[in-house]
Amino acid sequence: MRRLCHLLLTVVLAGKLLAAATLCLASDYAWLPAYDPSRALEKRFAPPPGFERVVVDRGSFQEWLRRLPLKPGAPPVMLHDGRTKGNQAAHLAVVDIDVGPRDLQQCADAIIRLRAEYLFAQQALDRIRFTFTNGASAPFSRWVEGYRPSIKGAHVTWRKAASADRSHSSLRDYLDVVFSYAGTASLARELQPVSDRSTLQIGDVLIQGGFPGHAVIVVDMAESQERGEMVFALAQSYMPAQDIRILRNPQDPSSPWYPLPFGEQIETPEWTFRASHLKRFP
Numbered sequence: 001m002r003r004l005c006h007l008l009l010t011v012v013l014a015g016k017l018l019a020a021a022t023l024c025l026a027s028d029y030a031w032l033p034a035y036d037p038s039r040a041l042e043k044r045f046a047p048p049p050g051f052e053r054v055v056v057d058r059g060s061f062q063e064w065l066r067r068l069p070l071k072p073g074a075p076p077v078m079l080h081d082g083r084t085k086g087n088q089a090a091h092l093a094v095v096d097i098d099v100g101p102r103d104l105q106q107c108a109d110a111i112i113r114l115r116a117e118y119l120f121a122q123q124a125l126d127r128i129r130f131t132f133t134n135g136a137s138a139p140f141s142r143w144v145e146g147y148r149p150s151i152k153g154a155h156v157t158w159r160k161a162a163s164a165d166r167s168h169s170s171l172r173d174y175l176d177v178v179f180s181y182a183g184t185a186s187l188a189r190e191l192q193p194v195s196d197r198s199t200l201q202i203g204d205v206l207i208q209g210g211f212p213g214h215a216v217i218v219v220d221m222a223e224s225q226e227r228g229e230m231v232f233a234l235a236q237s238y239m240p241a242q243d244i245r246i247l248r249n250p251q252d253p254s255s256p257w258y259p260l261p262f263g264e265q266i267e268t269p270e271w272t273f274r275a276s277h278l279k280r281f282p
Helices: 001-009 012-029 062-066 109-123 139-144 168-181 184-190
Strands: 090-093 129-132 137-139 147-150 155-158 204-209 216-225 229-236 245-247 256-258 265-268 269-272 278-280
Touching: 012 109, 062 109, 062 216, 090 109, 109 168, 109 184, 109 216, 109 229, 129 184, 137 139, 137 168, 139 147, 139 168, 147 168, 184 204, 184 216, 204 269, 216 269
Parallel strands: none
Antiparallel strands: 090 245, 129 137, 147 155, 204 216, 204 278, 216 229, 229 245, 229 256, 265 269
């Protein structure tokens, strides 16, 4: 789909370019009935004075995260059951993505959701693969063929139980199963450690695996060539399942930007991470 969109953009007439671009972007965020580029994260938050956004590859996970759609204004963070989250002081914006009615899409699950949605947009279905807490692999490629996991303790068997289905609704059903049997402990094992925090990238994850643990994801970055400095923005969900949102920097509550490099610890509004918690999707 991405290649088709890029081809369309090169052949459409100038008067139809915006409509074609919007159509292509809509396919990147399949949970939305329509995508409004003006509500993208990159449109909401300007880099600090003297900074410019880092250059990212077209079609990359980094570009996709930077363009995440945000709800208008700064609405309250809502829990999966329709209640308002108690702490409303930690965020500056809310991502326009569903949580689901069950207590499933928590912190690590939200990161799994974002990664899976990006790969689905790329039609890289064979790369959508996560690991349950018991260590068993859960590839979406088996799910789309109609196989379903039967989980008993440390043992997982896959049985043919449904028709083949490559739709987005099939992805959501698959993810609910992953959310039920995965978490910070399993995701932390899947990700690759980043030993040099100065190499931080959009899409990297700060994750403390455990019961409970916590995880946040880097969704944007900017740099100052003159100062030789960089800043980054973070998003998270939490427990119980709740809206994904853009976090404040506790040291500068009006800003989403955190300085890089950071020290041995980094304080976010609801969790303190160590530098050793920095990891990356392989």
